[in-house]
Amino acid sequence: MRKTKTQLIKPRIREILSKILPKELVEKLPKRWSQIGDVLILPLREELLPYKHEIAKVYAEVLGVKTVLRKGWILGEFREPHYEIIYGNDPITVHRENGILYKLDASRIMFSPANVKERVRMASIAKPNELVVDMFAGIGHLSLPIAKHCKAKVIAIEKNPYTFKFLVENIELNKVQDKMSAYNIDNREFKGENIADRILMGYVIKTHEFIPKALEIAKDEAIIHYHNTVPERLMPKEPFETFQKIAKEHGYDAELLESRIIKRYSPGVWHVVLDVRVFKK
Numbered sequence: 001m002r003k004t005k006t007q008l009i010k011p012r013i014r015e016i017l018s019k020i021l022p023k024e025l026v027e028k029l030p031k032r033w034s035q036i037g038d039v040l041i042l043p044l045r046e047e048l049l050p051y052k053h054e055i056a057k058v059y060a061e062v063l064g065v066k067t068v069l070r071k072g073w074i075l076g077e078f079r080e081p082h083y084e085i086i087y088g089n090d091p092i093t094v095h096r097e098n099g100i101l102y103k104l105d106a107s108r109i110m111f112s113p114a115n116v117k118e119r120v121r122m123a124s125i126a127k128p129n130e131l132v133v134d135m136f137a138g139i140g141h142l143s144l145p146i147a148k149h150c151k152a153k154v155i156a157i158e159k160n161p162y163t164f165k166f167l168v169e170n171i172e173l174n175k176v177q178d179k180m181s182a183y184n185i186d187n188r189e190f191k192g193e194n195i196a197d198r199i200l201m202g203y204v205i206k207t208h209e210f211i212p213k214a215l216e217i218a219k220d221e222a223i224i225h226y227h228n229t230v231p232e233r234l235m236p237k238e239p240f241e242t243f244q245k246i247a248k249e250h251g252y253d254a255e256l257l258e259s260r261i262i263k264r265y266s267p268g269v270w271h272v273v274l275d276v277r278v279f280k281k
Contacts, residue, residue: 037093056087123149130197
């Protein structure tokens with residue numbers, strides 16, 4: 001049924017907008033988009049911008065969303081979206097996925113639908129008696145599934161105050177207050193040492209800079225889920241080669257358990273995650 005509905009949506013959008021747009025622009029309408037809760041993120045080519053509000057209104061009405069954002073850039077330390085509201089006025093939404101409720105401001109907080117497989121994987125990754133430290137918690141992207149479905153104890157660390165507000169709300173929304181505690185600090189200020197059975201490092205580009213802190217938090221034989229971006233030409237050696245080198249410098253051995261590609265990050269660059277077990281020498 002869902003497949004049939006999807007097949008009918010695009011012709012309907014095209015039919016309505018062909019009465020508004022010049023014929024050559026109808027061919028340039030976006031054929032793909034992202035939906036987070038009841039907010040739509042729409043990529044628009046430069047030529048379509050003079051009609052952006054009319055286009056957004058039609059997509060919103062056909063797809064049944066309250067707000068449409070024009071997709072822009074992800075920038076800065078906090079990987080914040082810079083998206084323009086082109087229909088509606090409320091970018092705050094609740095996205096439902098795998099039994100988890102994620103409340104967020106889709107115009108200011110990164111939430112990638114392409115990372116869904118990794119979020120689902122986290123729902124069965126840990127044991128109930130484990131202590132998990134999420135060093136880059138965001139709104140609880142990866143750690144909420146662990147607290148909700150694995151029943152493990154989670155310490156969630158998020159530096160951005162605006163994102164942290166949603167993390168706290170999501171802990172309450174998913175009723176995991178007894179499993180999950182949140183800290184609004186830079187993870188390098190976290191005082192725990194030798195405590196974690198499992199560590200989440202869901203960051204990209206500069207994640208290697210935080211490996212020493214992860215090792216400090218980790219118990220002997222802890223598992224670290226290490227995310228980073230890596231040029232395709234350096235794969236498959238990277239990013240494990242860098243992780244292993246830094247681990248050895250801090251008195252740890254590292255064993256690669258699994259490597260997964262999350263998604264294409266940019267042309268020639270992949271977002272990957274490594275499951276690494278660390279051993280104190």
